[in-house]
Amino acid sequence: MTEIRIHGRGGQGAVLASGLLAQAMADEGRHVVAIPSFGFERRGAPVACFMRVDDKPIRAMTNIYKPDIILCIDPTVSKVVNIFDGMAPGGILVQAGKGDPAALALPGVVAKLGLCDAVGIALAIFKRPITNTVMLGAFARTTGLVSLAALKSAIEGGEFRDAGLKQNLEAVERGYHETQLLALKVAA
């Protein structure tokens, strides 16, 4: 079982992203559960989403406290929420952001980083910082847990209120190809 925690802010589509990721993984034959954290939906407020993926049926319908992978679709939410809470050494981080990875001041538990300028890509495509589908591409590239083709097929079956299908397909494609991968030294 792999446990994934998604962090973002209200309005970026973290919950929708978790649904699309669940659909894509299920289409590839995996068992998957996605549970959003439950606050009031306010734009800009920190939100989280909890996902489990496995080759066998998943029974626990609970939140995630020890994530193997963190998918953070917002460049600044980590300043107000400890997104690394509970992560054991050797974890994977897929982070929206740009610049020198050293400036991220990551904790020693992160062994692999996928960094993607999702805000820049989203502004270019949507004219708004909606980073969810960009970061799904970054997630696929960094973790290899889902294929780009499955993500695109899930997006084709999704419903988008704020942007068109064509733009979201471009977003996931660019997120996939424009993610910078770095292996980090794990501190005990």
Next chain:
Amino acid sequence: MTALSKPGKVVVLDGNEAAAKGVALARPDVVAVYPITPQSSLVEHLSSLIASGELDAELMNVEGEHSVLSALQGAALAGARTYTATSGPGLAFMFEPYIRQPGLRLPMVASLVTRDTLTPQCVWGGHQDAMLVRECGWIHMYCETVQEILDSVIMGYKVAEHPEIMLPVNVNHDGNYLSFGVTRCEIPEQALVDDFLGPKNINWHAALDPERPMSVDPLTGNAGGAGPSMFVRYRKGQTEAMAHALDIIAEVHADWAARTGRHHAPLVEEYRLEGAEVALITLGSMTGAAKDCCDALRAGGRKVGVIKVKTYRPFPVAAMARALSQVKAVGVMDRSVSYGWNSGPMHQDTLSTLGKTGLRMPCLSFIGGLAGADITEAHFERAYDAVFKAASGDMPPGPLWVNEKD
């Protein structure tokens, strides 16, 4: 999966959407709704299914939950199959027509997307709303998974409309964890559901018909004349139908399993009770984590099991006693409180079962998962520890509050 069962289409959706898909497959004639968290997306899905023509039903957007159920009672008296869904304060506002529905013997299915109740102000899941109406004469079934929601909504109609039952059914699913929890779900074919449900058997005992005029729900009771005996006939008929519903619920689940290959325990599920010394009793979506915890402890040699209640009203005393008779001590995990007993409501049901059947064992009350709090595998492990301690004589005086230190 049996050779006869037919696989459906596998989709990925949350519990509210699964409920809406189940409703659409059951083909109600009239749906009345008023949105409320965490039920809102359920009625939005239903509304879009009706708008797109996938479900051919009348959708009534009314001004509040009292009107929702009043309107549906009128529709049911005109021969319609009906549906609604509500949560927490919406259910509270629905209370007056809610308590009338079973007495009128009007079958229907209503989803309770369970939510903790005021006050303090909260919008999150918990069973307190559904527990407050547990003695109103509705059948209550609680779902563990998204798939079970879809299946149980459909099965609910078959139970409700059974000629020997004719009672309304609440199919309950946990707000948040199931309402918004996304997972795989198999959608059965329409023809399978049509064949399973058969022709509608709504309310021909009370259908409004100009050719057969009758008074519905006339003043009945008081001391003297036909009043007392007539009132008793109504009440006794209702309670006997409730008791009989246990058999029908089991039959309907067996029929569904034969057609779909999906076996949901109809009343009580016994999980790993062989050789178990202690068990925890669960209700709803918490059960998955309890089973995971049980497996982990079993792997370490500890003799534990899980007893899951699916049908909560009528309470399945015989099935519960059968499960309880296999262990030496038990703990009940309630997601709500009984103010009158300083414990959980299902803890009281379990104590009553023990008393009624002559079984004796330590029976602890755990209260957890209030207002959206999580009940994790770690919480269940601590609960098992407490039940083992109780089995060796260390019984706490009051309920154990699971999330008190979270």
